[in-house]
Amino acid sequence: MSTKRSKLKLAVLLVFFVSIGVVCRADLSKAASLMARTGRQNQAQSNKANADNKVRLELPKELRAPAAAADYVGTDTCKACHVEQFDQFAVTAHYVTMTSSKYPDTQKGCEMCHGPGKTHVDAGGGTGSILNPKNSKATEVAAMCATCHQDESGRQNFHQNQHDIATVSCNDCHSPHQPHKKEFMLISDTQELCISCHREVSRDFAKPFHHKVPEGGMSCNDCHQQHGLLNKTQTIDLAGGMDAMCLRCHTDKQGPFVFEHMSARSEGCITCHNPHGSINNRMLVRSDMKMLCMQCHSDRQGSAADDPQKAHDLRDPRYQNCTSCHIMIHGSNSSRLLLH
Numbered sequence: 001m002s003t004k005r006s007k008l009k010l011a012v013l014l015v016f017f018v019s020i021g022v023v024c025r026a027d028l029s030k031a032a033s034l035m036a037r038t039g040r041q042n043q044a045q046s047n048k049a050n051a052d053n054k055v056r057l058e059l060p061k062e063l064r065a066p067a068a069a070a071d072y073v074g075t076d077t078c079k080a081c082h083v084e085q086f087d088q089f090a091v092t093a094h095y096v097t098m099t100s101s102k103y104p105d106t107q108k109g110c111e112m113c114h115g116p117g118k119t120h121v122d123a124g125g126g127t128g129s130i131l132n133p134k135n136s137k138a139t140e141v142a143a144m145c146a147t148c149h150q151d152e153s154g155r156q157n158f159h160q161n162q163h164d165i166a167t168v169s170c171n172d173c174h175s176p177h178q179p180h181k182k183e184f185m186l187i188s189d190t191q192e193l194c195i196s197c198h199r200e201v202s203r204d205f206a207k208p209f210h211h212k213v214p215e216g217g218m219s220c221n222d223c224h225q226q227h228g229l230l231n232k233t234q235t236i237d238l239a240g241g242m243d244a245m246c247l248r249c250h251t252d253k254q255g256p257f258v259f260e261h262m263s264a265r266s267e268g269c270i271t272c273h274n275p276h277g278s279i280n281n282r283m284l285v286r287s288d289m290k291m292l293c294m295q296c297h298s299d300r301q302g303s304a305a306d307d308p309q310k311a312h313d314l315r316d317p318r319y320q321n322c323t324s325c326h327i328m329i330h331g332s333n334s335s336r337l338l339l340h
């Protein structure tokens with residue numbers, strides 16, 4: 001009961017802080033309400049929800065009990081029966097644990113991952129007497145790998161992201177055993193690896209206008225951090241949010257412009273562009289330019305005849321290709337109306 005109640009309190013607090021955030025941006029409220037019409041979720045809120053959704057990592061049961069030094073038999077013993085696995089291990093970066101004196105016996109070779117092997121060897125090998133991560137939960141494998149890999153920036157969040165929570169395991173992407181040396185011990189090339197699970201995404205990249213990922217000009221992790229981050233779509237985190245990620249390459253869209261288009265944007269770029277690919281020119285989210293702009297500028301509808309305040313009549317075909325006049329659609333230094 002009490003934990004339920006404290007969760008409720010937390011939720012109320014959360015809503016409170018999120019609302020404060022919204023109020024603080026009241027000066028931008030007009031723009032914000034325009035943005036709201038596009039139905040974008042409040043990213044901060046979903047980030048927060050993610051952070052509260054921590055999954056506890058627990059070592060596999062084979063590694064929970066403390067082991068004595070004598071329980072470690074050494075990699076040469078394993079090699080005697082597992083030549084194949086040894087050869088695979090020997091081409092990976094983990095082999096450094098064998099050659100460097102930095103690593104104690106408990107963190108060397110086979111036993112650094114499989115745990116002390118004495119019981120298994122005493123049994124003459126066989127199944128069930130030593131940890132096989134293949135049979136472990138994703139959270140258990142993560143806990144095991146994290147005994148050494150918790151410090152890398154990306155993975156500090158790995159219990160809060162979309163990938164490692166409880167479904168996708170370190171060894172779904174990395175293979176500590178592999179016949180040929182592959183970069184980062186990945187199971188396959190990054191793109192192939194990602195697509196093997198995210199087939200729907202490859203359909204977007206097959207559309208006529210797309211970022212050149214299939215052609216090898218770019219990679220999924222030019223935009224995504226595969227180990228996850230606090231944001232829901234795991235896009236590379238930069239101060240300035242998702243747009244800042246796009247702007248690393250599209251520097252000409254960066255500004256600051258004297259006249260920004262939607263300076264209050266939080267996920268500006270993807271309001272109008274599909275980041276993967278689109279059937280529309282310039283990877284726009286809509287085929288009809290007018291409809292794209294009308295998502296937010298519906299007050300432009302109507303005609304000068306109805307209302308002398310209206311600058312132009314949008315039923316007039318002359319006005320339908322908005323960017324033929326408003327050419328500086330991303331921002332302008334000389335025209336408030338983005339005309340030049």
Ligand code: HEC
Pocket residue numbers: 073074075077078079080081082110111114116117118120121124125126127128129130131132
């Ligand atoms: C005397 C030979 C022998 C030695 C020494 C030996 N193993 Fe094994 N190991 C086996 C056999 C046999 C199997 C069962 C293989 C099978 O069923 O395919 C096995 C299975 C395993 C498995 C899979 C266990 C499971 O439950 O699926 C792992 C992991 C393993 N060994 C790791 C090691 C490590 C690490 C060492 C060194 C500490 C080691 N082995 C030493 C013979 C040996």
Ligand code: HEC
Pocket residue numbers: 075078079082085086087089094109110111112113114132133134171175176177
């Ligand atoms: C960096 C961690 C790591 C190291 C070091 C390591 N392994 Fe493994 N091992 C794994 C993982 C993870 C799996 C599960 C395989 C998978 O997911 O494809 C595994 C699986 C195995 C298996 C079972 C294969 C099967 O098909 O069920 C054996 C046997 C094995 N390892 C032996 C060894 C031996 C022998 C060494 C040392 C020469 C070694 N491992 C070093 C992580 C490691």
Ligand code: HEC
Pocket residue numbers: 093094096097107108112113141144145146147148149170171174176182183184185
């Ligand atoms: C005992 C400590 C230890 C454990 C446990 C461990 N690693 Fe490592 N790992 C290392 C070291 C040391 C390196 C080499 C680092 C370097 O070169 O700077 C490394 C490197 C890596 C790399 C980079 C490979 C490259 O080619 O640059 C990957 C990926 C990796 N480990 C994945 C894993 C996975 C997955 C697990 C769990 C199945 C795991 N590690 C468990 C110590 C460990």
Ligand code: HEC
Pocket residue numbers: 141142145146149152154155158163164168169170171172173174184186190221226227
């Ligand atoms: C969804 C696939 C995926 C999962 C799951 C995953 N990784 Fe990675 N990992 C990658 C990719 C892709 C790279 C290469 C990054 C690059 O190209 O910069 C990488 C790189 C690494 C590196 C070396 C580079 C660095 O960032 O230090 C380490 C170490 C590593 N992973 C460990 C782990 C551990 C430990 C886990 C489990 C907690 C894990 N990874 C889970 C895909 C994954």
Ligand code: HEC
Pocket residue numbers: 162163167168172173190193194195196197198220221224226232233234235
């Ligand atoms: C073993 C399968 C697997 C692999 C390999 C894999 N993913 Fe995922 N990915 C998932 C699952 C499962 C989820 C969480 C469920 C979901 O939202 O689809 C996820 C979630 C994501 C998300 C967040 C999706 C969202 O809706 O917010 C992104 C982005 C992502 N993955 C990118 C990648 C990238 C980039 C790679 C390659 C480095 C990769 N994935 C490799 C299975 C995988």
Ligand code: HEC
Pocket residue numbers: 191194195198200201205211213218219220221222223224233235242270275276
């Ligand atoms: C140009 C940058 C970029 C590249 C390259 C990219 N993504 Fe994305 N991806 C994004 C952005 C931005 C979003 C968030 C879209 C949103 O919130 O509407 C996203 C969303 C996703 C999602 C979740 C939503 C969805 O569309 O299903 C997945 C899964 C995903 N990407 C996987 C991948 C994979 C796999 C690759 C490589 C084949 C890849 N991405 C390459 C920028 C990119």
Ligand code: HEC
Pocket residue numbers: 209210211212218222223242245246247248249250269270273274275281282283284
């Ligand atoms: C790693 C660099 C990189 C990142 C990050 C990146 N892009 Fe691109 N983008 C490119 C390149 C290179 C091209 C031109 C590719 C081509 O000619 O097909 C391009 C093309 C485009 C185009 C189409 C231009 C045209 O002429 O049709 C749009 C729109 C676009 N990007 C938007 C985005 C958005 C939105 C993001 C962030 C979600 C983003 N880009 C992130 C490199 C990047």
Ligand code: HEC
Pocket residue numbers: 243246247250253261268269270271272273282284323324329330
């Ligand atoms: C309000 C909608 C909108 C937003 C927000 C937006 N764009 Fe665009 N963008 C467009 C339109 C419309 C075009 C096509 C203009 C034309 O061809 O007349 C375009 C064209 C582009 C092009 C290709 C042509 C060129 O000028 O280089 C790139 C690259 C691009 N946008 C990147 C971005 C990036 C990066 C962001 C986020 C910082 C962004 N866009 C935000 C509407 C938008």
Ligand code: HEC
Pocket residue numbers: 030031032034035038261262263271272289292293294295296297322323326329336337338
């Ligand atoms: C996601 C919402 C959104 C979309 C989509 C959008 N705009 Fe805007 N636009 C705004 C906001 C917010 C402002 C700032 C409004 C203000 O300050 O009155 C603005 C300002 C403008 C202005 C300057 C008006 C002024 O009074 O300063 C022009 C011109 C304009 N947009 C044209 C377009 C065109 C053309 C498109 C389609 C390519 C478009 N907009 C798409 C939100 C959007």
Ligand code: HEC
Pocket residue numbers: 289290293294297300311312314318319320321322323324325326337
């Ligand atoms: C033929 C050129 C042309 C086309 C096409 C055009 N506009 Fe305009 N637009 C203008 C001019 C010129 C103004 C300034 C009118 C004025 O100051 O009275 C303007 C003003 C605006 C304003 C600011 C109005 C205000 O009252 O502050 C917005 C918003 C706008 N246009 C949106 C659009 C949208 C959306 C489209 C496409 C559906 C579009 N425009 C198509 C020329 C054009």
